[in-house]
Amino acid sequence: MTQPDDRPIRWGILATGGIAHAFAHDLALQPDCEIVAVGSRSKSSADAFGDEFGVPHRHASYQALVNDPDVDAVYVSTPHPGHHDAALLAISAGKAVLVEKPFAMDAAQAREMIDAARGQGTFLMEAMWTRFLPHIARVREILAAGTLGDVVYLTAEHGQWFAQDPKFRLFAPELGGGALLDLGIYPVSFASLVLGVPAQITAVSHPAFTGVDATTSMIFQYDSGAHAVLTTTLLAASGNPAAIYGTAARIEIDGWFYTPTAFRVIARDGTELERFEEPYEGRGLRGQAAEVGRCLRAGLLESPLLPLDETYTIMQAMDEVRRQIGLSYPPA
Ligand SMILES: NC(=O)c1ccc[n+]([C@@H]2O[C@H](COP(=O)([O-])OP(=O)(O)OC[C@H]3O[C@@H](n4cnc5c(N)ncnc54)[C@H](OP(=O)(O)O)[C@@H]3O)[C@@H](O)[C@H]2O)c1
DSSP, X not given: OOOOTTSOEEEEEEOOSHHHXXXXXXXXXXXXXXXXXXXXXXXXXXXXXXXXXXXXXXXXXXXXXXXXXXXXXXXXXXXXXXXXXXXXXXXXXXXXXXXXXXXSSSHHHHHHHHHHXXXXXXXXXXXXXXXXXHHHHHHHXXXXXXXXXXXXXXXXXXXXXXXXXXXXXXXXXGGTOSHIIIIIHHHHHHHHHHHOSOSEEEXXXXXXXXXXXXXXXXXXXXXXXXEEEEEXXXXXXXXXXXXXXXXXXXXXXXXXXXXXXXXXXXXXXXXXXXXXXXXXXXXXXXXXXHHHHHHHHHTOSSBTTBOHHHHHHHHHHHHHHHHHHTOOOOOO
């Protein structure tokens, strides 16, 4: 159903952890949305979140949240193993759904979620917020204009250092821990944006003390002959740059390539063709909310900037990496 123009998009926040807080802060900067409800496994967490962000409806279960008739769009922000069930809950309640990255634990779960949304006729999108940032929009324009010539290879990395706490989500197998699913998804999604679906994947990995992957490196090869060289780790703080190298020019994206940042376009002979640097308010999470609103008002059931078929092929690539490095998780 197309969203009426006479009121903001009314968000319901499903789970009250770290990223839910960051998203709520960014939503406050975004016109045309409001948080009307929050749902948590516990009433006390729902109330605390509600008090912090002035949210009127506080629910003591995810089911009660998705049943809230005042909610247009549900933001799923549980740990990864919870994404599938929470998204299906919201889809079956007929809500538009924005699901944190990684979209699901694997492609099979992603398939079920996508089929359910299409069957129900509800909007669904992966919260890969990088896609909706101004520098990435400009990178897309430059790629489409052919400024780089043929893309020969790209590099992207995502490394952060975390204290080795077995209970911490990123080290805990039962919470879908590991570098690949949490951090590696950004380089993998970036490669998909630039080069599409890989023809061949080669991956190697070193495990963390809990058995999840600590450092994973991947080379994706494409039918065009291009390569994507991607690394992710939980053991070292990287500057997290990315670059795209073409026959005519290259793009060097500054560190933390997946957050609001700057980049340069440099010709083969070293001439700087463009420097992109724009002020950005907020952490970068509101662009995805703006895109959900734009799609709902246009009556779209998925975003053309991150179609569900692409989210699915990204999950397939992640599955292949997992298969090669022997990364499995306990059943939910
Ligand atoms: N976009 C980004 O930049 C970004 C950054 C960080 C994380 N993320 C993604 O967001 C998701 C959540 O990450 P987070 O850092 O917010 O995690 P977190 O701080 O641990 O919060 C997760 C929340 O999920 C709920 N939950 C449901 N089942 C749970 C379980 N078995 N154990 C723990 N919590 C459970 C809890 O909320 P209730 O108690 O209220 O139910 C909890 O507060 C992950 O999938 C992650 O990849 C995205």
